[in-house]
Amino acid sequence: MSTDSTSLKLKKEIEEAADFLPLLGTDYIELYVGNAKQSALYYQAAWGFQPLAFSGLETGNKQSASYVLVQDKIRLVLTSPLKEGGPINRHIDKHGDGVKVVALWVDDARKSYQETVKRGARSYMEPKSIEDENGEVVLSGIHTYGETVHVFVERKNYHGAFMPGFKPWNPAYQPEGTGLKYIDHMVGNVGWNEMGKWCEFYAHVMGFAQLVSFDDKDISTDYTALMSKVMSNGNGRIKFPINEPAEGKKKSQIEEYIEFYNGAGVQHVALATDNIIETVKKLQQRGVEFLKVPSTYYDTVLDRVGQIDEDLEPLKELGILIDRDDEGYLLQLFTKPVLDRPTMFFEIIQRKGAKSFGKGNFKALFEAIEREQKLRGTL
Incomplete structure (x- = not known):
């Protein structure tokens, strides 16, 4: 190359x-x-x-x-x-x-x-x-x-x-791709009160700028909360959201990650596709497991995000989430952890103009994560 x-x-x-x-x-x-x-x-x-x-x-x-x-x-x-x-x-x-x-x-x-x-x-x-x-x-x-x-x-x-x-390396087994294109962003989980330090690191040491920030009012449920800031380089090809825990009634996904990973690390990698419906179908058929939101999410989602190009039914069937910003909308879905420890997972994302990260889906997403935490006994 x-x-x-x-x-x-x-x-x-x-x-x-x-x-x-x-x-x-x-x-x-x-x-x-x-x-x-x-x-x-x-x-x-x-x-x-x-x-x-x-x-x-x-x-x-x-x-x-x-x-x-x-x-x-x-x-x-x-x-x-x-x-x-x-x-x-x-x-x-x-x-x-x-x-x-x-x-x-x-x-x-x-x-x-x-x-x-x-x-x-x-x-x-x-x-x-x-x-x-x-x-x-x-x-x-x-x-x-x-x-x-x-x-x-x-x-x-x-x-x-x-x-x-x-x-x-050219083995006999060469399976068909699933339509994944490039890395959209990579999320780092850091410890209590460390988000500011690492955002400053990316700004001062690497020349990044802050794209957006979310506080515990944006990213919270009845039980858990977290804070996040998104840092980007100048051409937008490298985007690093940085998460830290915030005070909540129970253990947040960030705290669970840090406990099992024994410190800060990469929480998830977001992989872009041009056709999220086909990509997710292929991944599910091959055994990749995704988080599920309640079907009631889809009762009002179009009231929130407006008209989209896709039919709602296949999105609902696959559990794909939708959000909109001033530039357009995005479709996204998150896997369950891909390891035995509840640490790293993947996000599949298709951007239809949107530059944001799915803020409107946070509550539904984190409640889905909490249901998985409860099954693991770590909430």
Whole structure:
């Protein structure tokens, strides 16, 4: 996947963003998992990801095995340790399976590192160049909330499958995709009173601007509450909502996440589609489980959001939620946690002009989450 510096001419969408890096998009998300081979099969079979590249014993990597999967512009890297001890084992022991690396595609990884570290970012990886017969990739990295890190990836001089150290992975099993296009946003859960600190980190260290904020009046039910702010880079390709708990009568989903993840981390990844009805149908048929809102949600939803292009009945049948802002409307649906610990889940989203995040659905959504919490005994 090669690019050139003309990529930098992306239109600036968020004028308030300093955008001094700048970022071209999400390069990949890396999860540390207990069994990468089996996790890869899950994301292929259930989610329609295609095999792309592999690193492990066969490529000379004696420390870990990594499987790279792709669907349109989304790249997942699933990594497991091959020996006891070490940082990957410690991460899995503490957090369970979870997102370790949110890798950001840049035109200049050295400059991205210098710009962020001089503004106070803690170094994770000093700039390094890795090469093979397909060219060069430059990597650098910084720490963010919890044990999550951002790796800056410069690949304009690389033409291989993924990056040096990986070989193409071409197994017989190559399932059909489910219509997922790109990462719309990634949500981070942080501890009590930490949201402001991390929003300031993204503003000062990375040049992001705040798109929108929600307080406990916007995001609350009879039992639980949370606060959220959405940070975006200048071209709008990278959006990071940051959530923190707020006082409620019972344990919120954020508190449950932090308890089981043992700290801050990536709560969910929102994946965009151009046809949410077809995508959700395919995912359900392959075993992906979604949260359900009561059917009464659909009795008044069109009074709230107005006319939409889709028939309401298939949306109701699949449990897809609808919301509108000044720019248009969106359709969204959330999976149940995809791991044994009630931590990470996915959102499927289709935007029909809307730039927002479904504020009108929060109450119905969080009541659905509370019903699941009650079943788990963690509410």
